[in-house]
Amino acid sequence: MYDVIVVGAGLHGCSAALHLAMRGKSVLMIEKNAAGRHASGVNAGGVRRLGRHPAEIPLSVESLEMWHRIESLVDNDCGFHASGQVKIAENDAEMAALEKRSATVRSLGFDHEEVIDRDELFRLCPSAAEHCVGGLVSRRDGFANPYRTTWSFRQKAVALGVTLQEGVRVRGIDRVGDRWEVATSIGRFEAETLVNCAGAWGDQLAAMMGDIVPLSPEAPMMMVTAPVPHFLDPVVGLAGRPLSFKQGANGTVVIGGGHLGVADRDAETTTLNFEKLKLSARTVVDVFPHMRDVPIVRCWSGIEGVMPDQIPVIGPSRNAPNAFHAFGFSAHGFQMGPIVGRLTSELIVDGETPMPIDAFRVDRFNTVDGAADS
Ligand SMILES: Cc1cc2nc3c(=O)[nH]c(=O)nc-3n(C[C@H](O)[C@H](O)[C@H](O)COP(=O)(O)OP(=O)(O)OC[C@H]3O[C@@H](n4cnc5c(N)ncnc54)[C@H](O)[C@@H]3O)c2cc1C
Incomplete structure (x- = not known):
């Protein structure tokens, strides 16, 4: 039994797992391939506040401050250069x-x-x-090395006690009493809380929680x-x-x-x-x-x-208790990895975050009859 299961070991999963471990939580991170195999390991490495959607600006600004101190967080400079x-x-x-x-x-x-x-x-x-x-x-914007960044977050999370299962696919989730049972390709795992950091597969995990979203x-x-x-x-x-x-x-x-x-x-x-x-x-x-x-x-x-409005889904599930999302970063989520992991840990540990995240709520696409509006 873990405090938290994080699904997906891209930058967002690794950052959430790291920040949860820093707050004393026991964490299992489950990844169907290897950490950084998908978008987080192969992106352009752009670390930019420039041109952000207005709803993303506060998170992006805070994240950039974390990038400037990245070595103190993950013991590696992640190849970050504040080139502008x-x-x-x-x-x-x-x-x-x-x-x-x-x-x-x-x-x-x-x-x-x-x-x-x-x-x-x-x-x-x-x-x-x-x-x-x-x-x-x-x-003060710049760029970093995407694979080295994701690897550094992964390494630090594991060093702080996060259990990482790679090559393991989450197939389903069940609510059993006051905990989650997660069915995977190697068996079942239990936790109090679930975090969906499944990237381009995030809508599939969200659907398991009853949250229907139009992700492309x-x-x-x-x-x-x-x-x-x-x-x-x-x-x-x-x-x-x-x-x-x-x-x-x-x-x-x-x-x-x-x-x-x-x-x-x-x-x-x-x-x-x-x-x-x-x-x-x-x-x-x-x-x-x-x-x-x-x-x-x-x-x-x-x-x-x-996502249709080009901004991610971040925050609690609307249909499942103790379940949170951070996915659908719409081709610019690398820069936001540090802050979104931190705010996800705040939502879980403190029950709230000072960051403004209402624009990213999972049910914003729903029509009055509850169907996803694509
Ligand atoms: C070519 C390219 C260039 C980009 N350039 C930039 C840029 O310059 N700047 C920027 O800010 N952003 C950029 N981005 C966007 C950025 O890479 C992503 O927004 C970010 O990496 C998303 O991270 P993630 O952790 O949400 O997703 P991912 O890195 O995709 O991680 C999600 C993980 O979840 C796993 N997973 C999914 N389903 C399951 C399951 N059922 N069971 C177990 N594991 C599962 C997947 O295998 C995957 O490893 C770019 C993206 C691409 C593709």
Whole structure:
């Protein structure tokens, strides 16, 4: 019998397990593959507050403070570099939209999204194309190594006493008296409390708790180039087109930002869409023309759970007692791993969290007759 069973050992499961162990709870974490096998281990590593949905800003801001102290939490720097993140405007209309966005963020009480003119943009990104007119910068954002991060959270959780079962699938849950019985591929386990950190499979676990949500499994795609001489410090995105672009310490450039392949979550595979990858590569060359002849050496994608409103499900089940969700991070949940694990432990141990999470409630998609509204 455990205090808590966490389903899923991506970054969110490992962070929840770690924070629960820090609060003295006995925790079993169950993972059908290996920790970090899915989105948490293969993502772009972007650690950004820039451009967040308004509901996510308070969590993202708090999480960034945790990233700046990440080594004290997990005994590893996770490859975090506070390089800054820049969103580039390619024309005046995009620049006006960025100015409006910055004003909106300020009106919510946050000042991390700063408008920059063309001179400052070219100081930060000297090899950007001539047509770029300015941008928005979030200077303390950055990037980290996704697999090393998830591994570090896993290792620290286990060091603090979390039991990890890998290669074990949760098949069902039953409420027996005042505890949960979790049926898995190797037998049954018991706990007082359940946490659903099942990522792109989170809707399946939620359904077992009676919470029906419209999650779409998607396959964001990535490319990495051969090493090139250093030319860029910040992570770069574009105001008007999907792109996320960063140069690592080894000189390689990692390119992602929104184009999708096809996800088959039953088979746990993805298929790349090379036409869309070509589009990403062309976008890179439009904005950084010197990249024209640099070879792409590898492409990949991962499976991510995306919600219709592009924000995750976080908080208590509405239909099952002592059951909590943290899934559906809609392709930007890596940065939020530290804070969501902490607030989940607060919900379980203290019965409340100071973080504002009402926008993420699991029943927000329900129509009046209780059916999921997709
Ligand atoms: C290509 C790509 C690029 C991205 N780039 C960024 C980025 O730059 N910045 C950012 O902030 N975010 C990014 N993201 C999003 C980010 O990776 C995810 O939001 C985050 O990792 C989700 O973590 P998770 O723990 O919820 O899910 P996962 O890492 O998917 O973990 C869920 C785990 O649950 C397990 N599981 C599911 N069902 C069961 C079951 N029945 N029994 C046992 N185990 C189960 C799965 O095997 C899986 O390991 C990107 C995602 C992708 C795919």
